[in-house]
Amino acid sequence: MRSQRLAWLAMFVAMTVVGAAIKIPAVIGSIALDSFPALLAAALLGGPAGAAVGGAGHLLSALIGGMPLGPLHVLIAFEMAFLAFAFSLLYKSGKRWQAALLFILGNSxxxxxxxxxxLNKAFYLSLVPSLLIGSIFNAVIAVLVIPRLSGIAEQLANRGRTSQ
Structure with missing residues (x-):
């Protein structure tokens, strides 16, 4: 069962790499589809797993993008981990769209x-529109895909319990 969970985590982290490579041009830099795998992991595997994928996913996305903010990306990775964990708490309590809204507002x-x-106010104000659009994309994709994957995740978990 542990190896199966580890495989799921590895798959979600790999999805962040693929999502980071999909770039949508924005005001500053680009919007990447690297957050929704963390939200998937948070909903399907729990808050700690989502946090791990969110933090690692951001660092990988930043690495692919050339680390434009240097060591500040570590701070952002912790923020992404927290947002994925908070998403999990709301999503698992049945508040799916509230979880998405929390992620969108928190990330944006x-x-x-x-x-x-x-840095300064101008930098913050120039980041917000791009982050808002990217957060909406990532959260909506996650909320639409999670119910379709939850059945598969439950089947795999049940198969793992019966084989033990």
Whole structure:
């Protein structure tokens, strides 16, 4: 069972790499589809798994993008991990669209707040529109795909329990 869970985590992290490579041009940099695998992992495997995929996924996405913010990407990885964990809590309690809204608002407005103080207001304001669009894309994809994958995840979990 542990190896199966580890395989799922590896698959979701790999999906972040693929999502990071899919770039949609934006005001600053580009929008990547690297967050929705963390949301999938959070809903299907739980908050800690989603947090791990979210943090690792952001670092991989930043690495593919050339690490434009340097070590500040570690801070962003922790923020992504927290948002994936919070998404899991709401999603598992049946509040699917509230979980998506929390992720969208948190990733678009709250997560970039440190840059308001570390860099400047103009940088923060230029990030928000791109993050908002990217967050909407990632959250909507996740909320639409999770119910379709949850049946597969349950079947695999049940198969793993019966084989033990």
């Amino acid at each position: 407005f709250a997560a970039p707040l440190p840059f308001l103080f570390l």
